[in-house]
Amino acid sequence: MEAIRFAFLVILVVILGVEGQLGSGFYSSSCPRAEDIVRSTVEAHFNRDPTIAAGLLRLHFHDCFVQGCDGSVLITGSSAERNAQPNLGLRGFEVIDDAKSQLEALCPGVVSCADILALAARDSVDLSDGPSWSVPTGRRDGRVSLSSQASNLPSPLDPIAVQRQKFAAKGLDDHDLVTLVGAHTIGQTNCLFFRYRLYNFTSTGNSDPTINQAFVSQLKQLCPIDGDGSKRVALDKDSQMKFDVSFFKNVRDGNGILESDQRLWGDAATSDVVQNYAGSIRGLLGIRFDIDFPKAMIKMSSIEVKTDTEGEIRKVCSNFN
Structure with missing residues (x-):
């Protein structure tokens, strides 16, 4: 109950911060x-x-x-x-x-x-x-x-330094970065965007050493070297339809599919956040991600917004008035 009350207060504070x-x-x-x-x-x-x-x-x-x-x-x-x-x-x-x-x-x-x-x-x-x-x-x-x-x-090929810079340019910090990337718990990607990690990561036919080798075999079955690059694969192998913390467990265990996701575990600052979400007490840490994700989304959805007399209210979303 205390955690829920705290969550509500934190989200309320964030909302009041953008109330202007x-x-x-x-x-x-x-x-x-x-x-x-x-x-x-x-x-x-x-x-x-x-x-x-x-x-x-x-x-x-x-x-x-x-x-x-x-x-x-x-x-x-x-x-x-x-x-x-x-x-x-x-x-x-x-x-x-x-x-x-x-x-x-x-x-x-x-x-x-x-x-x-x-x-x-x-x-x-x-x-x-x-x-x-x-x-x-x-x-x-x-x-x-x-x-x-x-x-x-942001790109699936971005190293942490570039990811950090792109998020910082929008007023988002390392914690926001990891939290928002957690949306990949229900995401999908095309084989095209990670197949290079399986077959030719170092241009010598090797797989990316940061991938759990047992998982490499599974991914190769999903994305053969000469297969359809547009085939979609879940970014969370364990619960792709459920918004939970299993994505972070996958990154911790070397089961991140996108290189940019797996790199979160290789940086001291971002790996701490991943570990906090992944943890060992699923229920409590799941609640923590549930608290942090709304805060990060409210912060992100306030980036450079147009209000009052700026911009317009479109009649059709795909066309300017």
Whole structure:
């Protein structure tokens, strides 16, 4: 009970910290059913395909890291952010469009696409047996979306120093980095992004020595050297549909699939956080991750937000007004 009370107080403090820009319950008067509609839409898509939860979480993350959390990743067009190389595998656009069309019918010109993204990310975690939290809302949609500005997105190939720099540039520290990467507990990736670790890591045909060798054999069966590089593999081999701490146990035990994830265990600062989450007392440490993840998400979803008269409220999420 004390842990739950502490969690609530910590999250409340974080929310109050961004209250000058965003506020909990922003649409309580202007569109009272806004959050319920987003939730029911996400739930309907989730019931058909539970993997969409990870897609929506990643979509929000990629949006916030370029131009801030302003829905710029949703814009279509040959030079738009959505078509940058790191964004080509993004999923969940149809869920956001579905929710937006319902909200426009009920409350035209009120609810931003950026806020729908933030709410959908929260609901995706909750539906995956993870924590829920009060999402500060009031974001407005950006009027710029350029693929050339997506170069700062984290990459599976990034060493810790580069990961740290990219997160720090957005006001996120080492603890935030590890906590947010924990979203990979429900994530997937393509064989293309890690197969090099299995067959030719040192250009001499060796596998990456940081991978548990028993796990190498399993991964080779999933991703043959001449197989389909677009085949999707769960980033958490133990509970891919459940938002829990098993991802951190995998990283600790050499069972991280992406090189950038496994490198978290090789750095003193980030490995301490991984160990704290992975630990040996599953229940208590699971609660701790449940406390930390909402805090990190509220912090990330407040990056460079547009409020008041900035930006616009799009009528269609994929197009500027």
